[in-house]
């Protein structure tokens with residue numbers, strides 16, 4: 001016999017958990033299916049001997065929709081906001097003070113006097129740009145048009161890279177890049193215990209609102225009612241053969257996960273084909289002691305590197321120990337980086353680190369974002385959250401809807417789906 005639910009949410013990452021909790025609070029009967037044994041998706045944190053590793057460096061953007069939606073759901077976000085001290089620029093193997101504020105801009109030898117003036121001017125003016133009007137322009141084109149000195153362009157590109165995670169300034173839309181940069185300037189928060197704290201709190205919010213959570217439950221196919229003007233979803237089938245009757249399905253996975261559930265659908269196949277994933281490599285290291293305790297953050301200028309001592313700002317390591325993330329933002333067509341390359345960055349930043357390693361992990365090619373917001377389509381051209389040609393089908397994720405990037409987009413799209421569905425209930429009741 002088929003089981004029944006009002007809404008099936010496919011995927012138990014941050015986006016899926018948030019949409020499930022919001023819908024259940026709105027009075028829907030919701031079942032969430034996650035194919036892995038555990039919830040959390042890419043917000044998973046691994047703990048080894050008291051060292052907490054997120055899946056590469058993770059920071060919550062202070063002024064973004066993720067904080068808004070998590071706050072709405074009562075999710076605590078303990079941790080701290082780095083203020084910029086101990087920050088360096090790495091250029092051609094040498095460390096320079098990173099111009100993160102007025103004093104560091106005046107004192108750094110990264111830029112010459114004229115470069116400093118231009119950098120200060122661009123950093124101020126970029127905050128006033130209406131980013132939504134930059135559709136059709138790439139970040140590279142915007143930089144070329146607004147920054148005259150090569151040395152300043154290089155520094156600005158590095159700041160855009162760390163804000164957006166995208167190393168491909170030719171492909172990245174300036175609308176997405178500038179709005180994300182503006183958000184990042186408001187500060188980011190590193191979380192005590194890692195992002196799994198968000199997952200636990202969201203799972204508790206979802207269960208508390210009545211969501212049935214099924215792990216190790218892969219949704220394999222959807223069933224359709226073909227009688228109306230457009231097909232309407234009416235059921236789903238799990239990999240173990242269990243069947244559900246459903247009114248609405250929200251897929252909170254990657255574009256290819258959505259396409260796999262509706263084989264032969266050209267629109268969904270097109271979304272999956274168009275999606276250019278944003279990738280990064282990460283060397284995550286737990287040290288008993290930091291060789292250079294005043295070097296807390298390093299940003300590559302001529303190479304797309306990043307190194308940050310997250311444990312300086314959040315409880316992620318035992319007393320006296322440190323968690324350091326070294327990452328490489330992978331460029332167009334680059335699927336992986338080598339471990340040696342990231343070790344060499346750490347040799348420059350924290351010489352002697354190998355003697356203090358308690359635990360370490362290398363992840364050569366992580367998917368940071370399922371789809372880069374392109375110059376051609378921009379944020380406004382991203383798919384969903386409603387799948388217009390298939391009744392009852394919605395999508396949630398970091399590739400969906402017009403608002404934000406990374407987890408901000410996942411949670412903003414979760415909120416949009418909850419809003420759309422509450423309107424639908426209202427319309428039916430009227």
Ligand SMILES: Cc1cc2nc3c(=O)[nH]c(=O)nc-3n(C[C@H](O)[C@H](O)[C@H](O)COP(=O)(O)OP(=O)(O)OC[C@H]3O[C@@H](n4cnc5c(N)ncnc54)[C@H](O)[C@@H]3O)c2cc1C
Pocket residue numbers: 010011012013014015016033034035036039040041042043055056057058059060061066217218219220252253254257280282366367368369396397398405406407408410
């Ligand atoms: C290295 C790295 C650094 C990052 N840094 C940041 C950062 O600093 N700031 C930030 O905001 N974001 C960051 N992110 C991105 C952030 O982790 C993601 O945006 C967020 O976790 C995505 O959540 P999600 O729920 O949309 O997707 P996911 O976490 O990918 O969850 C999707 C889930 O759906 C499940 N699923 C798929 N298909 C099915 C199916 N058929 N049946 C059942 N389950 C299914 C998957 O198993 C998965 O658990 C980073 C990511 C990485 C990898």
